[in-house]
Amino acid sequence: MRPADLACEHGISTQAVRNYERDGFIPPAGRTDSGYRIYTEAHAAALRAFLALVPAYGHSAAGEIMNAVHRGALDDALTVVDRGHHQLLRDRATLDAVRRAVDHLTAEPGAAPAPSADGTRTIGELAHRLGVTPATLRNWEAAGILTPARDPATGHRLYHPADIRDAELAHLLRRGGYPLDHIATVVRRIRTAGGTGPLAEALDEWQRRLTSRGLAMLTAATHLSACVNGGPPDPTPNALHNMDT
Incomplete structure (x- = not known):
C-alpha cells in the first residue's frame, strides 16, 4: 500500500x-x-x-x-x-454525585445554614465549607462564575445564599472536569432562568459524552x-x- x-x-x-x-x-x-x-x-x-x-x-x-x-x-x-x-468509572460516579447534589439543592435550596444571621458567608467561611482555598474562589470570580457583594464598611466579599449555591455547583462541575468558561456559562444561565434547569441540561450532555466514550x-x-x-x-x-x- x-x-x-x-x-x-x-x-x-x-x-x-x-x-x-x-x-x-x-x-x-x-x-x-x-x-x-x-x-x-x-x-x-x-x-x-x-x-x-x-x-x-x-x-x-x-x-x-x-x-x-x-x-x-x-x-x-x-x-x-x-x-x-478507571477514569470513565470515576467520571460516572462523579456525575451521579452531581445529580444527587442538584436534586438536594432543588429540593432544599436554602438548607445549608450559614454563620451569619442573614445567611451570608465570608470568603474564608465559604472556602472552608467547600474544601478549597480563598484563591480558588477569587479565580472563579475572575472567570465570572461568582459575583459576591461587598461589605460597604470593610470592602470584604460577602456570599449570599444564591452565591453559595453557585459556588457549590461550580465545585461539583470542576470535579467533573468542566472548564471554568463552561461553568461560567452554566451558572449565568441558572441565574437568568432562576433555577437549576440549565444545569440539568449540562448534566445530560455530560452523560451523553460518557456514553459516547x-x-x-x-x-x-x-x-x-x-x-x-x-x-x-x-x-x-x-x-x-x-x-x-
Missing part, C-alpha cells in the same frame, strides 16, 4: 500518515529501491487502532498505547487502557485486538479459555 491508500480510508492527508509513522503510532514503513514508502495490512490495522483509540482515550493516551504495542510492551499498553476505564472504548478494543493479534478477534466461545491455556 502507498501512504495515499491508508489516508483515503480515513479521510486524512498523506502527511498525517507520515506523521503517525514518525511518532510511532504505526510501525516503520518499508521502502522501495527508489525510497518510496510501502505499507502493509499490519500498518493499516495499526492506523485503524490508533484512530479508534483517540476518541476513547484521547490523543496522548492513544499514542502511548500504540508505541507500547510496537515495542512489544503489551502490559504497558493495557495499563493505559485500564487507566482509561464508553462506546468508543468498545470500538477501540476491537481494532486494538486486531492490531495486536494480526487479525479480527476470535469470536468463538472458547477464545478466552484458549488464551488462558
